[in-house]
Amino acid sequence: MKFNVLTSIDTGELIGSKKAYYNGLEFTIEPKGKVKIKGSIHKYYNEGLHNGDRFTFDDFVKAVSLLSEFGVIPEKALLRGFEIGLNLDTTKSKIDTKGFLDSILYCRGVEGSDMEINGKTGYGYRFKTTNTTYKFYDKMEQACLQSERLRIETKFTKMRAVESFHIRTLADLMNKEKLSKLIAAKYVRFIDETIFFEWNQIKTPRRLPIKYRNKFRDLRNPDWWIKDDRCRKERNQNKKLLEKLIDKYAKRNIKTILKDLILLELQAFSRSKKGDRYTEFESLFFPNPINTNNAEKKGTNTPCIVWCDPADQREVKKEKRYCEVCGKEITHQRKGSKYCSHNRKCRDTAYNLKISEKRKTKRLKQEKEITKIIKEIGSQLQLVRTTNPKNKRNHPRGKPMRRTSIVVSANGRKRYFHGSAARFFIQEFEKKTESNDINPKTKLKSA
Template sequence: MIDLIIIELTDFDTQVWNKHPKLRFNSLTSDDSGEKIGSSKAYYNGLEFTKEPKGKVKIKGSIHKYYNNGLHNGDRFTFDDFEKAVSQLSEFGVVPEKAILRGFEIGLNLDTSKSKINTKTFLDSILYCGGIERSDMEINGKLGYGSKFKTANVTYKFYDKMEQACLQSEMLRIETKFTKMRAVENYGITCLSDLLDRTKLANLISDKYLKFIDKTIFFEWNQIKTTRKLPTKYKSKFKDLRNPDWWIKDQRNNTNRQRNKKLLEDLIKTYAKRDIKNILKGMILLEISAFARTKKCYEYTEFEPLKKWNCLDENAQKDVTNTPRIVRCDNHDQREGKEKKKYCLTCGKEITGQKSDSKYCNDQRKCRDKAYNLKVSEKRQAKRSQKEKEIINLIKDLGNEFNLIRTTNPNRKKIKGVPSRKTSIIATIGGKKRYYHGADARFFLNEFDKKTKTEVLTQCPYDTRLEHAQ
């Protein structure tokens, strides 16, 4: 769980490092005087040991990699392992109570090879993270394998650990990096020994790591490609909610964000084939339980705040060890014989009990008729749009060659009880006549007026048609 650490040692005798056989310090020297310039540094098993000219001594690097003899940090790193790694630092004169923290990381490696979803899908589904602008991470000189969300004191990261550490299996890394220690000062964490305090560490993980997962929205575009199945009142809103730029373009207050976040996640749970966030939280919870469990016992009472995350109840416990487990990660029940839930395509009402081929609820045919009318309206609109394009191209090509006579006022409003006069146009082109009536004719006149404002139009008797002058 703990990975990168940056510590500054106080009351430290540098002779311990100078005489240590595993440390070989290098520094820049002046060509003229031969004096050392800048800091002296040594490297051992993933850690960087620094002696600064002003007397400060620091250690920076991955304590996880140090525990693995400098090979990698792509496996599970439990709290017991962290305690052993800190104790091993004593050979370099590190006293945890005198090692001041200047920065550190907490994170988990999630083995996605055992999941139904690969690492790339998880990374591509990140839509929103606490109103923070997203930026790509560069991993091994390449982009597209991770994202980070940077604030003044903390940086949140999601990236492909297999690509970064050159591992053999799929691995997703989610971590929180504390770049400023004021981010953790309320938890009483100032030195390395405080990270060995189970209570302090549990509260920190719960508030600064797990809550940030809760604040993040994961949305798979392919799961809800269109708004066809969504209730009508949510269709327009949904187009904004699935846009990552929409969440950060305005300075929205927290209440507004939470309300919209809850709406989107409810729509995902109801209409998407799977809830990727629910799957991810299940994987995190299993990894958290493995991190906190000790070899002495299966109950990890010291990490009580972590047990309460994700609202686990007694039904999600193993009978013997009482170790939390995930009953099912996916949002939908996949057991045989379980009828899959169906919803009305218009209003969203559940229609699971209706016929197998039902698409709409049996509410006096309102939803079915509404859907039919919508389809008819869309077809009419498509046909009208095609006709309007034809008219625009006709006017554009022939332009002032027309000599039109107005029969009715196209902007005249229809009066109830008074029969309206029908506008008609006959355009003769190349010896062939084209007819336009009603709305098409009025659209023709409007567009023609825009094109030829200087034309003189004269009023004709009732029901006279306009004809193109050849």
Template sequence: MDFDFRLWENDLKLDFTVVKDCRSKEEIGSKKANYRGLNFIIEPLGKVKIKGSIHKYYNEGYNNATRFTYDDFQEAVNQLAEFGVKPETAILRGFELGLNLDTTACKIDNKTFLDSILYCRGAERSDMEINGKMGLGYTYKTTNTKYKFYDKSAQAKIQTSELLRIETSFNRMRAVENYGITSLADLLDKEKLSKLILDKYLKPIDETIFFEWEQIKTPRRLPAKYRSKFKDLRNPDWWIKDDRCRKERKRNKLLLEKLINQYAKRNIQNILKDLISLELSAFSRTKKGDDYTEFESLNKWNKPNHAAKKGTNTQGIVRCDSHDHREGKEKKKHCLICGKEITGQKTDSKYCNNQRKCRDKAYNLKVSETRKKKKSDKEKEILKLIKDIGDKLSLTRTTNPNRKKTKGVKARKTSIIVTVNGKRKYYHGSQARFFLNEFEKKTEYHETNPIPVL
């Protein structure tokens, strides 16, 4: 770019600093000045660069956590003219597209949104450090692009609202070369910008896989044919490690979304898309009126839009409650065991009326869980007994736990009586066998010391 760097050096608003050699006082490296969130850089050979957030620059350097519309972007570029910046000759080396989404209205905290991301563009997730804390954001880095999801309110230290930032960062310009974007003027072109946002920002959101764990904690409610598959679908590592073609991955994604829509109280991806649509409407709205024709493709991205009322700044209710989003439809209910729809049954019904099979199965599962807990408690008691006073234990009598069963001969139940401090404790069946096995480990019995058979 043909630019006279002395224009910046003579500008009183730019206070440049440079590293100098201690002895020769010779300048080393580039001159740098920070002004309203932008870094103005003059390299030794006279080449100039500007780095930073133009959104922050528009906000007088305060932060970039506010709403930033297309009109605001135009105004910020016009303000750069005082530093000799011409959009046609300002060559881009990288830039970011991002929206700040106010999640306060939907009553879902940012952590829930962040933790629901299972898969994004085939990239492994990396934690972002925000104000010295981890877990407030994640990045997914591909060859030329980086996708960021993070808590903007935490980064900007805003306590009045919850802001979620979704950002696409182009680290290399070859990621957008097919869109004819090379200069700052190209980003001001509404047609080019619309296509770029659709393909490089909104399409990745559509392809990202979201699953809110709390909505379907167990596959018990799902049909039996999906339960095993569902355990894989909700696992982030499963999507990354297994090599699949695009067609197969899409088929699995559609299956997971189908299960979410049928058995979860809410679909967090749809809520997120509604929030994005709401913010896009605000981005494309001009100060001259509500003319969306130049950004029509953006406003058609997520129709029907439940989160925005066209033509006003009024924010509608973001659908995040438990009722069905479709008007006039009764909330669907499904049997907790077989997954069969039971919408027409009583309001407090949990199981289908299939000859009480599902109800009895649920009862048996409950009894089984109770027995397992009781067995576990008893085994803990035995282990503690052997550990604490194992050397003082006296084995009174027992059957042989290794005795093979003979067909036609009734097997005898294993029973033992253990004398502890003059008191007798009785163990039978599986408890006795468990006791004997652990007792052998403790006393290191071998074949030379067989257990007496009674």
């Protein structure tokens, strides 16, 4: 290796540390003789090309052994920081890399920041805490790969974050038991604590129970999790509530898919190349059998089946359906049912909401039309306020009431407005008159 070092022009004395680069690693020799090595050991194993492929435990052990040619002794090589990262292949997953990145709602109580990858943003996010940094980003974009890769990293910026695992040297990372406990506690667990929410899966809270609708609008807002000051226990309760709603009302749970992808990759990471049987290291990660059906796309190239056993048809499970108002299961009701059948409360609630939306839309359209009339031809307006003596209705307290109506004459054309539309017209007309935008001679006449 060729080392570079600053040299004084006057005296020729060497100043500072010596530095050299080799296959993705940076070697620094300080004036007092201490040597520091920084970089990606994964990239070093690939001869400095990239670190976007799968890097197994066996590959890691082999890469450490290659460092011995530089005099590196794992038992004496002190760690000053390191990261654990997996490259997840999303080409065969139900969700692509962008879908995973867009669904990150909240992570470890800190506000995320965009990562700049190849001079562009929008391909990754970073969540920085006191001792650890968590990263989600598009590895295909960073390493210029041919297939999609989602990179998830846990970077330990300070070694006190792993003190309880008794990890101090490079040799400690080669200890299967220590490494497996570290990955389970600091990598897999942080994924479980992160909240993922796909907006398209629950676009509107109408299907949710009424008592959760207002709360749900806050839970799906990423700013609400960061800005709101609450204790950890309450934050965890809100997280469990959101995930409960996602499990029940969303078509899929993106966290479940992501965790299955991670388990598949960890399985490949820990498996020995000597055979297909489980190794001792792998059993530390997975004491129970893994069900990773959620991680892969469902599909087959098998020709269509034209015959089946009637007994199999009877065992087909019906797709569960729920009331759009209260969320109660209504699978037993006739096909096409949207609401509970035991009472009309849910149906009436839905009907009232529908009518209210229609009335609101109609009112906003009418108010927009009135504002436009006053603004465009306000100086030519002549208003006549009228009441119809025959159109009376009784007040709840017994007092008779009259319906307010106005006739608007503009450009020889008459327009009629009644009720709330008439009152809104008068209110806006008076505001316009007070601001002197309309000729003061134009007055509201009573008739």
